[in-house]
Amino acid sequence: MEAGLPDRLHREPSSASAGIVHLGLGAFFRAHGAVYVAEAMEAEGGDWGIIGVSLQSPGTRDRLKPQGWAYTAVELGPDGETPRIVEVLRDVLVAPEDARAVLDAMAAPTTHIVSLTVTEKGYCHEPATGRLNRDHPDIRHDLRIPLPKSAPGFLVRALQARRDAGHPPFTVLCCDNLPENGRVVRGVVLDLARLIDPALADWIESEGAFPSTMVDRIAPATTDADLDRLEAATGIRDDAAVMHEPFRQWVIEDDFCGPRPAFEKVGVEMVADVTPFEHMKLRMLNGTHSSLAYLGYLAGHETIAETIADPVFSNFVRRLWRDEIIPVLTPPPGVDLAGYADALHDRYANPGIRHRTWQIAMDGSQKLPQRIFGTIAEGRAAGRDMSGLTLAVAGWIRYVSGRDEKGKAIEVKDPLADKLAAQWTDDPANTVRNMLALSEVFPAVLRDDDGFARALTEALAGLISDGARASVARRGDA
Numbered sequence: 001m002e003a004g005l006p007d008r009l010h011r012e013p014s015s016a017s018a019g020i021v022h023l024g025l026g027a028f029f030r031a032h033g034a035v036y037v038a039e040a041m042e043a044e045g046g047d048w049g050i051i052g053v054s055l056q057s058p059g060t061r062d063r064l065k066p067q068g069w070a071y072t073a074v075e076l077g078p079d080g081e082t083p084r085i086v087e088v089l090r091d092v093l094v095a096p097e098d099a100r101a102v103l104d105a106m107a108a109p110t111t112h113i114v115s116l117t118v119t120e121k122g123y124c125h126e127p128a129t130g131r132l133n134r135d136h137p138d139i140r141h142d143l144r145i146p147l148p149k150s151a152p153g154f155l156v157r158a159l160q161a162r163r164d165a166g167h168p169p170f171t172v173l174c175c176d177n178l179p180e181n182g183r184v185v186r187g188v189v190l191d192l193a194r195l196i197d198p199a200l201a202d203w204i205e206s207e208g209a210f211p212s213t214m215v216d217r218i219a220p221a222t223t224d225a226d227l228d229r230l231e232a233a234t235g236i237r238d239d240a241a242v243m244h245e246p247f248r249q250w251v252i253e254d255d256f257c258g259p260r261p262a263f264e265k266v267g268v269e270m271v272a273d274v275t276p277f278e279h280m281k282l283r284m285l286n287g288t289h290s291s292l293a294y295l296g297y298l299a300g301h302e303t304i305a306e307t308i309a310d311p312v313f314s315n316f317v318r319r320l321w322r323d324e325i326i327p328v329l330t331p332p333p334g335v336d337l338a339g340y341a342d343a344l345h346d347r348y349a350n351p352g353i354r355h356r357t358w359q360i361a362m363d364g365s366q367k368l369p370q371r372i373f374g375t376i377a378e379g380r381a382a383g384r385d386m387s388g389l390t391l392a393v394a395g396w397i398r399y400v401s402g403r404d405e406k407g408k409a410i411e412v413k414d415p416l417a418d419k420l421a422a423q424w425t426d427d428p429a430n431t432v433r434n435m436l437a438l439s440e441v442f443p444a445v446l447r448d449d450d451g452f453a454r455a456l457t458e459a460l461a462g463l464i465s466d467g468a469r470a471s472v473a474r475r476g477d478a
Contacts, residue, residue: 009238011070017047017110018090024118025052031219031244038088040261048261049090061092063240071240076352099147106158112258115173118151120366125188127369128443132191156193169208171256175215182212209257214278216249220355251277276332287371291392293360294399298468304355308348315476320388328378362413364396365441377445388475394459428461
């Protein structure tokens with residue numbers, strides 16, 4: 001090393017077999033699922049090393065390779081930071097560079113699980129219906145060419161290779177924030193497989209396994225300042241480090257078609273039905289995270305911790321939990337939802353977690369159907385006042401217009417960004433009418449609800465005339 005430069009984190013790569021291929025090797029999985037897998041191997045052994053796959057770019061691979069695939073996971077606690085080195089990765093492949101290598105890894109008989117964190121939009125489905133979007137450009141490509149681009153395409157083609165070689169299927173383990181995520185992924189895989197080979201779809205349907213899961217850990221984007229701080233503390237440079245909060249939870253339906261790591265020995269909750277857990281998390285955490293992100297951003301707050309420190313937003317989110325979200329939930333066994341809400345508030349307020357509002361605001365057209373729309377529909381059907389979550393939807397509409405309250409341009413990151421921006425008009429009623437006509441975003445139960453349209457129009461008009469903070473203050477005090 002040159003004088004004055006720190007050593008770079010490095011471990012000699014393990015030659016042990018990999019039992020898991022993971023599609024979408026982003027910061028969240030490396031801060032959550034990969035840590036659980038590493039701990040399960042420590043507890044009971046097994047060849048459960050992970051081959052990571054990037055479906056987009058080589059950046060993650062390029063940062064990890066010089067380090068022998070090792071990286072640091074840093075716990076950001078209220079009282080300080082705790083690093084640990086994770087050495088569970090065996091290789092990282094980049095799909096656009098070599099799709100065949102990815103398929104070969106997935107089809108290998110030593111691979112028993114293919115897990116995914118590709119975000120909601122990565123499943124190429126219609127969020128309002130959960131079905132495969134056959135017009136998605138990656139799906140059109142995957143129907144023509146056996147070397148796929150999409151996550152569903154890789155799953156189908158790898159399962160096809162397994163069947164043709166006489167090997168059993170792998171378990172598909174979705175770790176994204178989708179309600180009944182295993183069922184959704186199973187549906188898009190079967191839809192695509194049936195278009196390619198109906199007999200293949202029948203084999204996947206009878207032999208495969210798609211357990212649903214619930215994952216929970218806040219993992220904010222790693223910044224250069226985070227990396228510099230870690231280097232100063234350890235004397236080692238790790239450009240692939242990930243940051244995470246102390247809390248973590250993983251609930252998995254125990255429905256695998258082959259072997260699995262000893263998850264239950266490291267705190268994973270193995271259950272028969274994950275639905276109550278995922279509804280609790282998607283609606284209470286993800287739903288309020290999105291609400292705070294859009295309205296907090298419009299009010300000028302940079303992070304969730306900064307937003308929740310504003311008493312107006314603290315009151316608002318507590319009201320969302322108490323009056324709109326908890327009343328339409330069935331609590332998981334042994335869980336006190338009011339206590340869960342209090343714990344969420346504390347997690348949001350953790351000053352060590354700088355989870356940026358713009359980061360959470362990404363891909364809202366894919367997220368809100370799962371996080372907020374179902375709660376609003378159920379609450380309205382029960383005759384409840386859903387004005388707080390309706391205001392959050394109005395905040396999303398204002399955000400995706402591409403301009404904030406001061407007229408400054410917003411870089412909206414969403415697969416439908418251009419289409420969403422085109423719905424904005426000078427008349428709130430026309431804007432709401434245009435947005436509700438988007439069947440790929442809004443479910444029919446809300447598109448056809450005139451009362452919801454009126455409430456959403458009123459909320460949007462209030463945002464435009466009074467601003468986000470004043471609008472939030474009215475709902476928080478209600």
